[in-house]
Amino acid sequence: MKQLLLEIDETTExxxxxxxxxxxxxxxxxxxxxxxxxxxxxxxxxxxxxAGTWQDAPFSEELRAAEGQDISREDF
Structure with a gap:
C-alpha cells in the first residue's frame, strides 16, 4: 500500500x-x-x-385527447 504525506492545518485536521x-x-x-x-x-x-421503474410522461396528443376539436380561425 502506498503512503501519502498531506500537510493540512489544524482546523482541517x-x-x-x-x-x-x-x-x-x-x-x-x-x-x-x-x-x-x-x-x-x-x-x-x-x-x-x-431505470424503467417510473411511468413515462404522456405525449401532448394523449394529454389533449379529451379536450375536443379546435375551431377554425377567422380569416383576416
Missing part, C-alpha cells in the same frame, strides 16, 4: 477527525471513502436499479 468519528471510521478509512466517492466513474447500482 479537526474536521476530518470529527467526521471520521461520526462515521465510525478511522481518519484514513474516512478519507479513502471520500476519495472513492468523488472519483467514481460509473453510476451506483441503486441508481441503475431505478
Amino acid at each position: 479537526a474536521k476530518i477527525n470529527a467526521a471520521a468519528k461520526t462515521a465510525g471510521l478511522s481518519a484514513q478509512q474516512w478519507l479513502q471513502q471520500i476519495i472513492d466517492e468523488k472519483t467514481v466513474t460509473t453510476w451506483p447500482n441503486a441508481i441503475k436499479a431505478l
Whole structure:
C-alpha cells in the first residue's frame, strides 16, 4: 500500500477527525471513502436499479385527447 504525506492545518485536521468519528471510521478509512466517492466513474447500482421503474410522461396528443376539436380561425 502506498503512503501519502498531506500537510493540512489544524482546523482541517479537526474536521476530518470529527467526521471520521461520526462515521465510525478511522481518519484514513474516512478519507479513502471520500476519495472513492468523488472519483467514481460509473453510476451506483441503486441508481441503475431505478431505470424503467417510473411511468413515462404522456405525449401532448394523449394529454389533449379529451379536450375536443379546435375551431377554425377567422380569416383576416
